[in-house]
Amino acid sequence: MAALGTPGGTIEILKKYDFSFQKKYGQNFLIDTNILKKIVDASSITDKDCVLEIGPGIGTMTQYLAESAKEVIAVEIDKALIPILEDTLSEYDNVTIMNGDILKLDIGRIVEERNEGKAIKVVANLPYYITTPIIMGLLEGHVPVKSITVMVQKEVADRMQTGPGTKDYGALSLAVQYYTRPEIVAQVAPSCFMPKPKVGSAVIRLDRHETPPVDADNEKFMFSIIRAAFNQRRKTLVNGLANDAKLGVSKEKVSEALETMGLPLTVRGEALTLEEFAQLSNLLF
């Protein structure tokens, strides 16, 4: 049998199982061994690591992960892929295949049961339709995770890594940078997948900070402010925050805080750094 991470090997498996791609599950399988090696290298997995793979597909990347890691837990939503995975991964006794929706699973509990609560590494070629909820769930859910190395849509990778003053800067950038240090490690062309996605892709590695780079007295409140600021992106921060009834802050209070910080009253949220959001949230809380 040809290697899985090649067009021939993938087609062979798809034919053998009469598998049809499900668009609704964001199925674009990797067919380039160089990219597969790059992702696994970038994740710095060792034989001491327990790895969570989200969406193993036909098991192409899972095989590489199983060669390097102590243990791999692969969560796949599509039932039709389970018999295929059992076949392509039959040689590996360190892989557990789970059929389920990653957004509904209690990942913290899996880590507790499978890795004695010690931090795991997440590696995946993510289904693009749920990239943000997956990443936010891992970060905000405080799941013990050392690093997250994932293939995502190029624009989303840019959003995670960028700073103030760019159109890509927003709530996702700030959340990712509060919890992790992001680094784009590769750009990937549509021709590396089967079927080809309509968008460009990138591999990004997020290394979890041991302690956040800024001091927020109340994390939850800071993120409510950030969300309110970017929900009304075109408004000034004073209006954007005061208009959000759930925040319960007045125009006067926001103006006062901005003055204390030496910022103009006309400033928009997109101009503030993470540190400034933390400071503003501490003044308003």
Ligand code: SAM
């Ligand atoms: N890892 C494979 C590869 O690189 O060839 C497949 C990657 S494909 C982009 C995304 C995979 O995630 C698909 O196998 C899809 O069925 C699966 N998937 C989609 N939604 C999911 C969910 N909510 N939970 C778990 N897996 C999901």
